[in-house]
Amino acid sequence: MGGGGGRGGRGGRARTQRKHFQQSRENLWKHPKPDPSSQNGQDNPTWTPFATQNPAFDVYYKEQRIVDSEEWEAFVEVLRTPLPASFRINSSSQFSADIRSQLENDFVHSLRAEVVEGAETEAIRPLLWYPENLAWHTNFSRMQLRKNQTLERFHEFLKLENEIGNITRQEAVSMVPPLFLDVHSNHFVLDMCAAPGSKTFQLLEIIHHSCKAGSLPDGMVMANDLDVQRCNLLIHQTKRMCTANLIVTNHEAQHFPGCRLNRNPVKMETEKRISQLLFDRVLCDVPCSGDGTLRKAPDLWRKWSTGMGHGLHSLQVLIAMRGVSLLKVGGRMVYSTCSMNPIENEAVVAEILRRCGGSVELVDVSHELPQLIRRPGLKRWKVHDKGMWLASYKDVPKCRRSIVHPSMFPSGRSVLDLVDSNDNVNVQNDDDNNTSVNGSSEDGAQAALAVENSLTHEITEEVSDFPLEHCMRIVPHDQNTGAFFIAVLQKVSPLPAIQEKPKKGIAKKHIKPANQDIEDKQVFQVDSLESTFDGVLGGVPEADVNENESNNLDSEVTTSVSHEENSQEAQEPRNAESIKKVTQGKRKLQIQGNWRGVDPVIFFKDELIINSIKAFYGIDEQFPFNGHLISRNNDPNHVKRIYYVSKSVKDALELNFSVGQQLKIASVGLKMFERQSSREGSSAPCSFRISSEGLPVILPYITKQILRASPVDFKHLLLNKAVRFSDFFYSEFGEKAANLEPGCCVVVLGKGNTSDLESFQVDESTIAIGCWRGRASLTVMVTAIDCQELLERLLIRLDPEHGPSVVVDKNSNDVGDEVEVLNGKNNHVEANRS
Numbered sequence: 001m002g003g004g005g006g007r008g009g010r011g012g013r014a015r016t017q018r019k020h021f022q023q024s025r026e027n028l029w030k031h032p033k034p035d036p037s038s039q040n041g042q043d044n045p046t047w048t049p050f051a052t053q054n055p056a057f058d059v060y061y062k063e064q065r066i067v068d069s070e071e072w073e074a075f076v077e078v079l080r081t082p083l084p085a086s087f088r089i090n091s092s093s094q095f096s097a098d099i100r101s102q103l104e105n106d107f108v109h110s111l112r113a114e115v116v117e118g119a120e121t122e123a124i125r126p127l128l129w130y131p132e133n134l135a136w137h138t139n140f141s142r143m144q145l146r147k148n149q150t151l152e153r154f155h156e157f158l159k160l161e162n163e164i165g166n167i168t169r170q171e172a173v174s175m176v177p178p179l180f181l182d183v184h185s186n187h188f189v190l191d192m193c194a195a196p197g198s199k200t201f202q203l204l205e206i207i208h209h210s211c212k213a214g215s216l217p218d219g220m221v222m223a224n225d226l227d228v229q230r231c232n233l234l235i236h237q238t239k240r241m242c243t244a245n246l247i248v249t250n251h252e253a254q255h256f257p258g259c260r261l262n263r264n265p266v267k268m269e270t271e272k273r274i275s276q277l278l279f280d281r282v283l284c285d286v287p288c289s290g291d292g293t294l295r296k297a298p299d300l301w302r303k304w305s306t307g308m309g310h311g312l313h314s315l316q317v318l319i320a321m322r323g324v325s326l327l328k329v330g331g332r333m334v335y336s337t338c339s340m341n342p343i344e345n346e347a348v349v350a351e352i353l354r355r356c357g358g359s360v361e362l363v364d365v366s367h368e369l370p371q372l373i374r375r376p377g378l379k380r381w382k383v384h385d386k387g388m389w390l391a392s393y394k395d396v397p398k399c400r401r402s403i404v405h406p407s408m409f410p411s412g413r414s415v416l417d418l419v420d421s422n423d424n425v426n427v428q429n430d431d432d433n434n435t436s437v438n439g440s441s442e443d444g445a446q447a448a449l450a451v452e453n454s455l456t457h458e459i460t461e462e463v464s465d466f467p468l469e470h471c472m473r474i475v476p477h478d479q480n481t482g483a484f485f486i487a488v489l490q491k492v493s494p495l496p497a498i499q500e501k502p503k504k505g506i507a508k509k510h511i512k513p514a515n516q517d518i519e520d521k522q523v524f525q526v527d528s529l530e531s532t533f534d535g536v537l538g539g540v541p542e543a544d545v546n547e548n549e550s551n552n553l554d555s556e557v558t559t560s561v562s563h564e565e566n567s568q569e570a571q572e573p574r575n576a577e578s579i580k581k582v583t584q585g586k587r588k589l590q591i592q593g594n595w596r597g598v599d600p601v602i603f604f605k606d607e608l609i610i611n612s613i614k615a616f617y618g619i620d621e622q623f624p625f626n627g628h629l630i631s632r633n634n635d636p637n638h639v640k641r642i643y644y645v646s647k648s649v650k651d652a653l654e655l656n657f658s659v660g661q662q663l664k665i666a667s668v669g670l671k672m673f674e675r676q677s678s679r680e681g682s683s684a685p686c687s688f689r690i691s692s693e694g695l696p697v698i699l700p701y702i703t704k705q706i707l708r709a710s711p712v713d714f715k716h717l718l719l720n721k722a723v724r725f726s727d728f729f730y731s732e733f734g735e736k737a738a739n740l741e742p743g744c745c746v747v748v749l750g751k752g753n754t755s756d757l758e759s760f761q762v763d764e765s766t767i768a769i770g771c772w773r774g775r776a777s778l779t780v781m782v783t784a785i786d787c788q789e790l791l792e793r794l795l796i797r798l799d800p801e802h803g804p805s806v807v808v809d810k811n812s813n814d815v816g817d818e819v820e821v822l823n824g825k826n827n828h829v830e831a832n833r834s
């Protein structure tokens with residue numbers, strides 16, 4: 001089934017892919033499997049809830065004054081309560097309006113009686129700051145939703161719509177950063193640390209917003225994550241969006257390739273091709289300590305320490321700097337974390353501004369989303385290390401200087417920065433609180449030493465010079481959410497050519513950011529090349545990752561620690577024998593340019609196949625095929641799937657080829673055609689069927705193998721899955737179906753009893769499904785769950801009074817079958833009937 005083309009999502013019915021991922025991606029609305037080892041059971045009397053306090057946390061944040069002292073109790077009290085669930089309606093879903101109306105007109109009223117004690121007065125409510133009532137807050141935690149029987153219908157609704165892709169469970173505060181990015185449909189957007197992909201999904205929705213049937217947006221999203229497994233989560237998550245405008249990459253964000261082509265820019269201009277990968281928008285949602293998610297992950301109370309933020313600060317700066325260097329002049333970048341810690345937030349933003357020397361500005365967005373309650377960023381904070389409060393870098397003992405960096409302090413000044421323009425330095429020590437040391441840089445170093453030795457002196461609080469009040473901190477007790485930090489930056493001119501020295505001690509440190517999904521227990525490694533390839537090749541070293549390093553240095557500011565430094569293994573020559581040994585017995589090693597263990601990305605140009613597809617489905621010449629088809633297999637005879645990419649993605653891929661495939665692409669394109677299995681395919685003239693994901697994009701261009709069914713026959717098909725030509729309500733429709741070529745066909749839901757396609761116009765609301773024209777019947781090629789969803793939506797539309805509770809087709813004789821279909825059991829098709 002599918003709607004009007006080009007909307008990017010049609011209720012996100014990524015049917016076939018879904019099954020590949022069922023194991024690894026939890027439907028967060030489903031009941032969890034009982035864990036026999038879990039102590040969290042009612043039958044275990046020894047179980048105690050997580051301790052929701054940590055004295056170090058209290059001391060730290062009280063001192064940082066992230067909330068006023070009189071608010072402290074309210075703040076921590078809310079932090080100790082479970083986070084209410086929230087979700088977003090996928091705005092590009094064909095059924096988004098129906099779902100919103102079901103929430104507004106049905107659940108808001110029917111759940112009114114289910115208000116949880118001590119909570120808000122409304123059981124569910126839209127988040128007022130989110131556009132178009134598309135995001136919703138429920139008063140129930142996920143656990144309550146799962147356990148409370150009276151919430152069953154609502155819970156079932158959430159599960160189904162989430163599975164289909166019509167809604168996405170997402171923390172309310174996590175929905176905020178994409179809203180401040182001001183994305184337009186023609187923008188190139190980079191999501192630097194994107195997994196598991198909830199914000200990528202939002203960005204794609206915005207890109208696709210108001211896209212007409214059969215057209216694709218001019219923009220695209222490049223979603224990157226360092227972790228292969230989390231990349232897979234992201235791929236699965238975004239598959240529900242059914243988009244041809246996404247590339248998923250797998251890089252360390254701080255080393256994200258620039259893909260700069262060293263060609264004559266004038267020539268490039270006339271060729272209208274892009275010569276460098278620069279972005280209009282960058283989302284920099286960095287790894288962080290994640291204490292803003294304490295309500296969702298109460299085990300963090302126990303683990304929390306001030307050191308968590310210190311370990312990530314430098315990496316956050318590096319990632320953000322790479323982000324601004326990949327941003328077009330005039331472009332916007334959002335820096336965000338789900339941490340409350342100023343070291344990971346204001347200090348990072350201040351360091352970006354410092355390094356960019358005026359070419360990047362902090363944007364005042366106080367007039368945007370006025371209903372979202374937020375606090376201004378801090379201008380003063382302190383660093384806490386080893387039980388000591390440090391107000392300035394000069395307080396940092398020498399032995400801690402590899403951990404505590406100058407950029408963590410409001411002034412950002414290092415010891416040597418104390419040397420003024422006359423090479424004078426103001427030092428404080430035990431004997432003399434204001435000694436002026438005059439002299440050369442050697443003297444400066446001596447002075448620095450003196451500073452290092454000065455441990456006791458009056459603490460003078462530093463205040464940042466930057467307008468950090470434009471940053472935003474969302475705190476839990478303001479609107480019953482988690483906590484988040486957001487800063488909006490704009491690049492106003494090219495960055496100054498600063499050579500950033502690699503910071504010692506960053507590259508090899510193993511840090512575990514807490515804001516990776518709480519289910520994810522993997523230890524995160526900053527130097528993850530090894531881990532990345534472990535996942536794919538079982539430990540085969542990545543040899544020439546950096547072959548195009550010179551191209552990588554194209555950014556205006558080189559901020560990154562070099563790959564060589566980062567990964568010892570990366571320098572080792574690739575040993576063909578060892579690769580062979582390791583991969584023996586495994587899947588054949590795939591190579592994508594320099595990237596081993598990744599499927600290649602190939603422009604699919606097999607004229608024979610393309611022409612047979614065009615002829616079979618009568619695809620209009622207007623549909624852009626040339627250069628838009630991709631396969632992930634080097635051997636054209638064994639191509640199973642053909643993917644479709646938008647013009648923007650095509651341009652980016654062409655650039656990537658021109659620069660030696662610097663991008664390591666994990667996923668690209670929308671699955672458009674799938675090779676028939678030999679059983680199906682033997683009788684069909686065309687060996688490729690149209691996939692459900694791709695159907696909406698190509699639908700307006702299909703002129704053959706397409707039928708229009710009346711609502712009665714459409715419903716009949718969905719209920720029975722396979723219907724004999726002679727059994728359709730309207731015999732004319734059955735005859736037309738019998739006259740199709742054997743193989744894949746498309747059935748469109750019509751309005752009346754006509755099967756005439758003449759006057760038919762595909763638009764965003766068109767509903768269509770892929771079917772198979774067999775020997776004597778028509779069979780739907782849609783999964784049981786998608787049939788169920790589509791039936792429910794149709795029943796609501798056709799019979800708004802009774803809605804989806806009308807589960808049995810009264811006109812049908814085959815009631816047992818229908819009930820089974822609605823229970824998702826009736827997956828057998830024509831083979832059983834004919």
Ligand SMILES: C[S@@+](CC[C@H](N)C(=O)[O-])C[C@H]1O[C@@H](n2cnc3c(N)ncnc32)[C@H](O)[C@@H]1O
Pocket residue numbers: 174192193194195196197198199200224225226227230251252253254285286287288319515516517524526
């Ligand atoms: C806060 S999570 C991102 C959440 C995501 N933006 C979303 O909304 O679903 C941080 C992500 O950064 C990734 N990560 C950690 N270090 C990274 C690095 N150096 N480069 C790129 N990604 C990194 C982690 O794997 C994790 O998925």
